[in-house]
Amino acid sequence: MTVWRVADGLSYAEIARRLGRPTSTISREVGRNGGPGGYRPQQAHQATVQRARRDTPSPPHAAGPPGGAMEEEIVELAVRSGMPRMTARVHVDLLLSEDGRRTATELTRRLKVSPASVSVAVNVLVEHGYVRRERDPQRRRDIYVVDDDAWYHSVLISAQQALA
Template sequence: MPGGRLTQQDRQRIAAGLADGLSYAEIARRLDRTTSTISREVARNGGPSGYRPQQAHQATVQRARRGTRTPAPPRAAGVPSGAVEEEIIELAVRSGMPRMTARVHVDLLLSEDGRRTAAELTRRLNVSPASVSVAVNFLVEHGYVRRERDPQRRRDIYVIDDDAWYHSIVVSSQQTLASAQAALAAAETIGLDSPVGQRLSRAGTFLERVIQDMRESADRWRSLLT
């Protein structure tokens, strides 16, 4: 069973893994640790962008000498801990979402009213405005959030609400449907009597039917979000 205290060398390898863009799961595998061990270590020592192995090790040694654990800052009732937030981010990354985009998405998702400005996201995540801009553009494009305009302060507000899940499925299905239609068109061009044409036709038809079922299911269960 993986376990034991993290060593200074372990922490250096964690920092190297973060710098290389590795997932927590991959870093954990290389260190023979659990993913939750890595996510807790990073969350309590500056987060993915602020993790410093030397400072993290010194802080752990000091806590051990005092025989106390670092007190967690007070959190609103029902808000997940930092480790849980990191786990949610990790799941999003595994599904293919860029890490920075996942961080922005989860921060919006866990906000009390599901609303943040770009400036708030920049400050909360301690990242550049450009990074936030790229992330929110991705989220808006894929239907995960919507953009609202504050006419009084002339700024954009990014909003995630329950219906966002429905819209994200619709956007995703439209993109997949376009691929299916492209495959079917290519099959017609190449010729349905050829092996390649038949292969493309089967793939396009399969994707088209699956997307149709998914859209019908999303429409049928959309009322659960209201």
């Protein structure tokens, strides 16, 4: 495999083109791992492995926080009924929140998952009527809400989809 390097005088755009990746990916990778003059691929790989381990949620423990076992039981029930696991985790977290509202950032932190995972799960929940989006005009971000009529709306949406 040929290795293209910034040290060889190639631009980020040229490296990106040769690797079939966006230029922003290359510039972020180089910037995160020593910059153009100090980039070392092996050390960058090790740092990536460490970041991946750090971001991986650990399996649930028996001695978890109060309610943890109950949450896992509800998630398992939803998964057995056909809901994707991440969607079920997001849904249960919203249902058990004090006011039925969370931002994507809050969900990401609480569930220890990527923002992309939360986004996909929320899109499924919105599509099936379990959750709705509200826009926070002051902070320019979405808030995901489970409201009192969520079950009623989800049944209506499911019935409409079944008839279509």
